[in-house]
Amino acid sequence: MLVSMGHEFLAGESVLAFDLETTGISTNTDRIVQIALVGSNSAGETVHYETLVNPRRPIPPGASGVHGIFDSDVKGQQDFQHHADQIHELIENSVVVGHNIRKFDMPLLENEFRRIGRLPPKPKAMMDTLEIVRRVKLGRPHNLGSLCRRHGISLDNAHTAAADAAASLLLFWRLTNDHALMFRNTLEEIERWLIHGKLTTDDSNLGRGLNDLEMLDSLGKIRIDDGHYVVAFGRHRGRHLTEVARLDPSYINWLLSPSGIEDEAAREKLREFLS
Numbered sequence: 001m002l003v004s005m006g007h008e009f010l011a012g013e014s015v016l017a018f019d020l021e022t023t024g025i026s027t028n029t030d031r032i033v034q035i036a037l038v039g040s041n042s043a044g045e046t047v048h049y050e051t052l053v054n055p056r057r058p059i060p061p062g063a064s065g066v067h068g069i070f071d072s073d074v075k076g077q078q079d080f081q082h083h084a085d086q087i088h089e090l091i092e093n094s095v096v097v098g099h100n101i102r103k104f105d106m107p108l109l110e111n112e113f114r115r116i117g118r119l120p121p122k123p124k125a126m127m128d129t130l131e132i133v134r135r136v137k138l139g140r141p142h143n144l145g146s147l148c149r150r151h152g153i154s155l156d157n158a159h160t161a162a163a164d165a166a167a168s169l170l171l172f173w174r175l176t177n178d179h180a181l182m183f184r185n186t187l188e189e190i191e192r193w194l195i196h197g198k199l200t201t202d203d204s205n206l207g208r209g210l211n212d213l214e215m216l217d218s219l220g221k222i223r224i225d226d227g228h229y230v231v232a233f234g235r236h237r238g239r240h241l242t243e244v245a246r247l248d249p250s251y252i253n254w255l256l257s258p259s260g261i262e263d264e265a266a267r268e269k270l271r272e273f274l275s
Helices: 061-067 080-091 101-115 127-133 144-150 161-178 187-196 241-247 249-255 264-274
Strands: 015-022 032-040 046-052 095-098 123-130 222-225 227-230
Touching: 015 061, 015 080, 015 101, 015 161, 015 227, 032 061, 032 080, 032 101, 032 161, 046 080, 046 161, 046 249, 080 101, 095 101, 095 161, 101 123, 123 127, 123 187, 127 161, 144 161, 227 241, 241 249, 241 264
Parallel strands: 015 095, 095 123
Antiparallel strands: 015 032, 032 046, 222 227
């Protein structure tokens, strides 16, 4: 995906916004009637997956009144089992973004997989926009529609899965830009903060903090530790460059571009080091 300044923690990741429309609000007993996953994969290619799902039960009028999906709309559609493989492939090891997904959408989806005897997919991380607005202490209301209006995001066709997913992704970008200081950590650290309210202050496992090490580039994205280069930002923060090159070659390609390290002289030194 295309990563802008402040979104380095997502470099090289599949980032997909996720939303469900369902027969009700119980994560244990209700069923999916529509699912959408929109965003981009790790190669930066656009992903837009949206489908109706036959829940094999009547859709209550109250639920239809919210999302506008009726029994006649899902009649003849495939049930969840038909879609399970593609959904699993998209979500597995992706960064999943959405509004209230940790407590509603993901648990409900996981139960759909368990009903058909399948293990649910495991996202690499969940970036829940409801959790974010609570952590940065934005004023209420915190529903998706109100937050989108407050941030100038159009939400046409609200309560369709694709529209809500796309809106939550735009809201996520806006929040990470507006509160950039909170997103200069690794994915793991950011998700820990969202869940537990704590951001680690331990810069690395190298003995000294990263801020104590000599800077290679003007912004200090790469630090020098006893002859080794250390990544000092993003999802590989605290790792030696040689380790990152072994584990994640695509990240190195991005790092050695102007989008990664702006300083050309520093990029040249890194190229020489890795050659």
